[in-house]
Amino acid sequence: MPNNQSPEMEQLRAEIAAAAARMIAEDGADYGTAKQKALKQILGNQRIRGDILPDNAQIEEEVRQYNELFFSDTQPARLRHLRHLALRLMEEFAEFNPYLTGAVLNGTAGAHSDIHLQLFAESPKDVEIFLLNKNVDFDVSETDHYKGRRNEPVETLSFLREREGVHLALYTVDDLRNAPKSGSQGDRANLDAVRALIAEGDRE
Structure with missing residues (x-):
């Protein structure tokens, strides 16, 4: 993942990763579908230049944290x-x-x-x-x-x-x-x- 992104771009990528992780943990969505749905959910039809999609490793870590937070008992x-x-x-x-x-x-x-x-x-x-x-x-x-x-x-x-x-x-x-x-x-x-x-x- 690029490490020269602006703080705003990094924050946006983190928001997309968190939203995608919730869809994966709650609904069983696959990573590709979750990324696209999360992107649409957060940006709507707004277009952003550059690669703002998180990689699978970032989403996986978010899924792990989501499970620990909401499903630690099951x-x-x-x-x-x-x-x-x-x-x-x-x-x-x-x-x-x-x-x-x-x-x-x-x-x-x-x-x-x-x-x-x-x-x-x-x-x-x-x-x-x-x-x-x-x-x-x-x-x-x-x-x-x-x-x-x-x-x-x-x-x-x-x-x-x-x-x-x-x-x-x-x-x-x-x-x-x-x-x-x-x-x-x-x-x-x-x-x-x-x-x-x-x-x-x-x-x-």
Whole structure:
């Protein structure tokens, strides 16, 4: 994020981040939609020169603070439940090299959050067949590639498990070789990292 902005521009960006965070925490909006709605809410049709949209890291921090302020009595248990369910799902899909991403990983998951996993298979059809053999009804959509929009979007399978939304973004094994390293505090985490994350949380 630019660090040479005027105090007024920084304040405006902070206001947009706070408004977007509230929409994410309260309504389950995705980051992109929340940014645009917050921008419209604060500025209306007014046009401002320069990049005033906060980045996802700033919004994530605002979501974290919002949860601590308004949902401290329910959010930790909700996060723990989703992480344990995510771990069971990852163990179920272990043959497809599962990685956890999103709010369940970074700790901002709330009442409306779903579980997002990245799977790395020889073919997306392998995962579809795996689900069909388990009689799982799923919807098919697309998700932006983790490397950005310059790459082809990836097929994503969505279904309900224990009344929670689950989304499987399907990548190739080659994508796994070139993927960022896993870490419990990074953008994604493998099975061992998620187990460690849960163990750490259970000790708190």
